[in-house]
Amino acid sequence: MARYNAKESEQKWQAAWNAADSFLTPAVSDKPKCYVLEMFPYPSGRIHMGHVRNYTMGDVIARFRRAQGFNVLHPMGWDAFGLPAENAARDNKASGKNSGTNPREWTYANINAMRSELQALGLAIDWTREFATCDPSYYKHQQKLFLDFYKDELVYRSEADVNWDPVDLTVLANEQVIDGRGWRSGAVVERRKLSQWFFRITKYSDELLRALDGLDKWPEKVRVMQKNWIGRSEGLRFAFDLSNMTKLDVFTTRPDTLFGASFVAISPDHPLTEELAKSDEKLRDFVAQCRKTGTAEAEIETAEKMGYDTGLTAAHPFDPDWKLPVLVANFVLMGYGTGAIFGCPAHDQRDWDFAKKYHLPILPVVVPEDAKDFDVQQAPYVGPGKLANSQFLNGLDVDAAKAEIAARLEARGVGKRTVNYRLRDWLASRQRAWGCPIPMIHCAKCGVVPARESDLPIKLPDDLDFNVKGNPLDAHPTFKFTTCPSCGGEARRETDTLDTFVDSSWYFARFTDPTASDPVNRDAVNYWLPVDQYIGGIEHAILHLLYARFFTRGMHDTGWTKIDEPFAALFTQGMVCHETYKDTSGAWVEPAQIEKRGEQAFLKGTDTEVAVGPSEKMSKSKKNVVAPMGMIDVFGADAIRWFMLSDSPPERDVDWSESGAEGCWKFASRIHRLATEAEGLPPPGTKIGETQGEALALRQATHRAIAAVTDDLAALRFNRAVAQVYTLANAIAAASAVDGAVRREALETIVLLCGPMMPHLAETCWEALGHTTMLVDTPWPKPDAALTALDSVTIAVQINGKLRATFQTATGTSKEETQAKAFALDEVTRALDGKTPKKIIVVPNRIVNIVV
RNA sequence: GCGGGCGUGGCGGAAUUGGUAGACGCACCGGACUUAAAAUCCGUAGGGGCGAAAGCCCUGUGCCGGUUCGAGUCCGGCCGCCCGCACCA
Numbered sequence A: 001m002a003r004y005n006a007k008e009s010e011q012k013w014q015a016a017w018n019a020a021d022s023f024l025t026p027a028v029s030d031k032p033k034c035y036v037l038e039m040f041p042y043p044s045g046r047i048h049m050g051h052v053r054n055y056t057m058g059d060v061i062a063r064f065r066r067a068q069g070f071n072v073l074h075p076m077g078w079d080a081f082g083l084p085a086e087n088a089a090r091d092n093k094a095s096g097k098n099s100g101t102n103p104r105e106w107t108y109a110n111i112n113a114m115r116s117e118l119q120a121l122g123l124a125i126d127w128t129r130e131f132a133t134c135d136p137s138y139y140k141h142q143q144k145l146f147l148d149f150y151k152d153e154l155v156y157r158s159e160a161d162v163n164w165d166p167v168d169l170t171v172l173a174n175e176q177v178i179d180g181r182g183w184r185s186g187a188v189v190e191r192r193k194l195s196q197w198f199f200r201i202t203k204y205s206d207e208l209l210r211a212l213d214g215l216d217k218w219p220e221k222v223r224v225m226q227k228n229w230i231g232r233s234e235g236l237r238f239a240f241d242l243s244n245m246t247k248l249d250v251f252t253t254r255p256d257t258l259f260g261a262s263f264v265a266i267s268p269d270h271p272l273t274e275e276l277a278k279s280d281e282k283l284r285d286f287v288a289q290c291r292k293t294g295t296a297e298a299e300i301e302t303a304e305k306m307g308y309d310t311g312l313t314a315a316h317p318f319d320p321d322w323k324l325p326v327l328v329a330n331f332v333l334m335g336y337g338t339g340a341i342f343g344c345p346a347h348d349q350r351d352w353d354f355a356k357k358y359h360l361p362i363l364p365v366v367v368p369e370d371a372k373d374f375d376v377q378q379a380p381y382v383g384p385g386k387l388a389n390s391q392f393l394n395g396l397d398v399d400a401a402k403a404e405i406a407a408r409l410e411a412r413g414v415g416k417r418t419v420n421y422r423l424r425d426w427l428a429s430r431q432r433a434w435g436c437p438i439p440m441i442h443c444a445k446c447g448v449v450p451a452r453e454s455d456l457p458i459k460l461p462d463d464l465d466f467n468v469k470g471n472p473l474d475a476h477p478t479f480k481f482t483t484c485p486s487c488g489g490e491a492r493r494e495t496d497t498l499d500t501f502v503d504s505s506w507y508f509a510r511f512t513d514p515t516a517s518d519p520v521n522r523d524a525v526n527y528w529l530p531v532d533q534y535i536g537g538i539e540h541a542i543l544h545l546l547y548a549r550f551f552t553r554g555m556h557d558t559g560w561t562k563i564d565e566p567f568a569a570l571f572t573q574g575m576v577c578h579e580t581y582k583d584t585s586g587a588w589v590e591p592a593q594i595e596k597r598g599e600q601a602f603l604k605g606t607d608t609e610v611a612v613g614p615s616e617k618m619s620k621s622k623k624n625v626v627a628p629m630g631m632i633d634v635f636g637a638d639a640i641r642w643f644m645l646s647d648s649p650p651e652r653d654v655d656w657s658e659s660g661a662e663g664c665w666k667f668a669s670r671i672h673r674l675a676t677e678a679e680g681l682p683p684p685g686t687k688i689g690e691t692q693g694e695a696l697a698l699r700q701a702t703h704r705a706i707a708a709v710t711d712d713l714a715a716l717r718f719n720r721a722v723a724q725v726y727t728l729a730n731a732i733a734a735a736s737a738v739d740g741a742v743r744r745e746a747l748e749t750i751v752l753l754c755g756p757m758m759p760h761l762a763e764t765c766w767e768a769l770g771h772t773t774m775l776v777d778t779p780w781p782k783p784d785a786a787l788t789a790l791d792s793v794t795i796a797v798q799i800n801g802k803l804r805a806t807f808q809t810a811t812g813t814s815k816e817e818t819q820a821k822a823f824a825l826d827e828v829t830r831a832l833d834g835k836t837p838k839k840i841i842v843v844p845n846r847i848v849n850i851v852v
Numbered sequence B: 001g002c003g004g005g006c007g008u009g010g011c012g013g014a015a016u017u018g019g020u021a022g023a024c025g026c027a028c029c030g031g032a033c034u035u036a037a038a039a040u041c042c043g044u045a046g047g048g049g050c051g052a053a054a055g056c057c058c059u060g061u062g063c064c065g066g067u068u069c070g071a072g073u074c075c076g077g078c079c080g081c082c083c084g085c086a087c088c089a
Helices: A006-019 A049-067 A085-092 A103-120 A137-153 A200-215 A219-231 A255-258 A271-277 A281-292 A297-302 A351-360 A398-411 A524-526 A542-556 A626-634 A637-645 A659-676 A693-714 A718-734 A741-755 A759-768 A813-821 A824-830
Strands: A033-038 A071-073 A156-165 A171-172 A190-199 A231-240 A246-252 A263-266 A308-318 A319-329 A339-342 A417-421 A441-442 A449-450 A480-483 A489-492 A533-536 A569-574 A576-582 A593-598 A600-603 A609-617 A791-797 A804-809 A839-843 A847-852
Touching: A006 A103, A006 A637, A033 A049, A033 A524, A049 A071, A049 A576, A049 A626, A049 A637, A049 A693, A085 A103, A085 A480, A103 A626, A137 A156, A137 A542, A156 A480, A171 A190, A200 A542, A200 A609, A219 A339, A219 A542, A231 A255, A231 A319, A231 A398, A231 A569, A246 A255, A246 A339, A263 A308, A263 A351, A271 A281, A281 A308, A281 A319, A297 A351, A297 A576, A319 A339, A339 A351, A398 A417, A398 A449, A417 A824, A533 A637, A600 A804, A609 A847, A626 A637, A626 A659, A637 A659, A637 A718, A637 A759, A659 A741, A659 A759, A693 A718, A693 A741, A693 A847, A741 A759, A791 A813, A804 A813, A804 A824, A813 A824, A813 A839
Parallel strands: A033 A071, A033 A533, A263 A319, A533 A569, A791 A847
Antiparallel strands: A156 A171, A156 A190, A231 A246, A231 A308, A231 A417, A263 A339, A308 A319, A441 A449, A441 A489, A480 A489, A576 A609, A593 A600, A600 A609, A791 A804, A839 A847
């Protein structure tokens, strides 16, 4: 019998699926829908193993749900704007080769290369819906949405302190600054005051937070991360009267400790600090010193608290004669609350540290129930307790005191209970050329004016010069010169482009009808959204996933959809890892150049030993990358898909191993042999009569496999589904004497169960089993309850909780009979050794435990 | 410091949610087929001990304790690892 020819089979079936267009291209219908989506890729040029894992998982779900009768949408596109294309264009020019290359050509060439690689995986994707975010036919609608958001005041322009990445030469959103460094470049960001475009994501702070509770099919971890990022805290805002006759707003979550205040501190970046610094050189030096401290974790941890006495005082709100010193303190952040606090050292660690250093009073005002060992001079006390030394608050507990003091300050009109959020508005403009142009116009007379909708798309010019300093779009000879839509006078186009995270904030909505003349077709978007299963990496826990949630709300409020949340279920898959190798000089070595002999690794074909390092995420810098296409060439797409699903639970990291992939290929071949070497099978559809013995056992194994695989795939437990298929394969092999319709049922079942995971192999086997319609048009099998039910069970007999014997009995055997059977066993008699049981526990169908 | 997760054979991992720990796979070993190898098929296997053998006994899910007839699973206390956030008032 011919051995399985993966290459031939893959080509054949990929063509057949594409030809059967109803299989891949769903329409809005009455059928229950299932929208399966994986995070779309950046077109870097080559797919990597991470893509293979991600898209295989999505494909399994899409194929499985389709077989179950759902109307399945499974599209693919390209997150195609971004810096690598600009860098490539510049590098090309600099090196003199292909001076004509521009980001557009580079990007579309990459897309073409990657598309064919993805297609080689046999993904059941509706390619008729494909688009790239750099297509003017896509970003035209993004510009329209931007204008709608602007009208609804979800977009605004403002001057603010922003994060400037000195390497990528652009501003960044807060979410894109990690440990004080740009998320792409790794450069330490600088603070600059610039006029920029913002999305008013903070309008939805509360909604975005609350709705997290409803996202019960999201990983807890992601929800917690978003919760922390939004950072809601309830407190009180109130004003101190300062000795210079001005007022100073502070925010606190502990107003109850106001009578323990011993100082007021303001941020080095506070406007008052700036004002005072104008006439105070020492303060200027102090501020400069504060700014030297980085924002990186380690630095913050070790940073000394520093303060500078402004000489001003603040009057205590409940005792005008009580004057608190006003200091500039490096630990007070301008970006949170009001940038000013009052310090209560007795009940706050930071304030305590600060007070100790500058010898400020430490006044206890909250006393715990159990007051022994209570000494705020030794350590601050932050727990619950009763108020003391606090006038009208004395004797109240913390919560009551908070309410009381807030009420009094509110009554006097100097305070207000407020909810403060850590979340800032999304800074979305970028000083880069390869992005979606912001459809705004600056007119000297009229100010900022939206572009006319009839002028959309505002297209990127093709002839950008990437060797200029700064933004090539700004340096373009004609792009920015236009007329004002309002007064008709000369005006200048906005030359900033949108953060590429805007592009990915609504692409899933566009997929529901990518040809719509509006941003979305309302019928389609309301039918298909939310995405029923979204799959991607955990690295987007905050960035993309939060922005997309915001954008969905914005589109809802501008009338485009009825949807609040874009992704009903989220799955974050683990990374693909590989061992790392270093040669004697310490340079990284690629796996392809390695030869393993036992535990040791050598340079291929030599006796030069190579040091084997820990398994880490595949990355170019460590050279531990294995190219998927090479592996598909050797083992076939199905074996690689199977490998990605086997063994490791999908949310955990997986170690790539060639021997593992080879094992998968062997299993694929085994299935092929089972299906093609079966002789004398009755034709498809032959009825099965009464069965017993081995035949019945095989039927039971078959139907139990159906039930188990169905459950496991529905729950995304791919590794368990794989194990169930192996178990069935072993059962079929063991029942070699069983033939006829029962064998056909078992073989057809294993092929159908493999369908979502190894689709080409499954089609080939399905055809070999005599079917004339494709497997992808075949409904998912249903388990027969009579066969999945256990007719007999193994009962464990324990004596004092230790296993002593087992026996078989019919399912549902009564307690009494089960007990009698247990005591009839020789092993039990021997183990009891004449002792009388004190107690006997019988759990029907499970165990008998005899206590002596 | 705060939050989330994890800890089971040589390895990846299962375990009906309190009921026979180690399913399934990888690697290893033994056997069959073969002139031979590959491929394939069959088989053993947590660790330790006794036995010629069938078998029997002890021990075992990071550590210590608890609840229970019974704990990988529940509770308390430790230890270790991974991830996220962090001077957030």
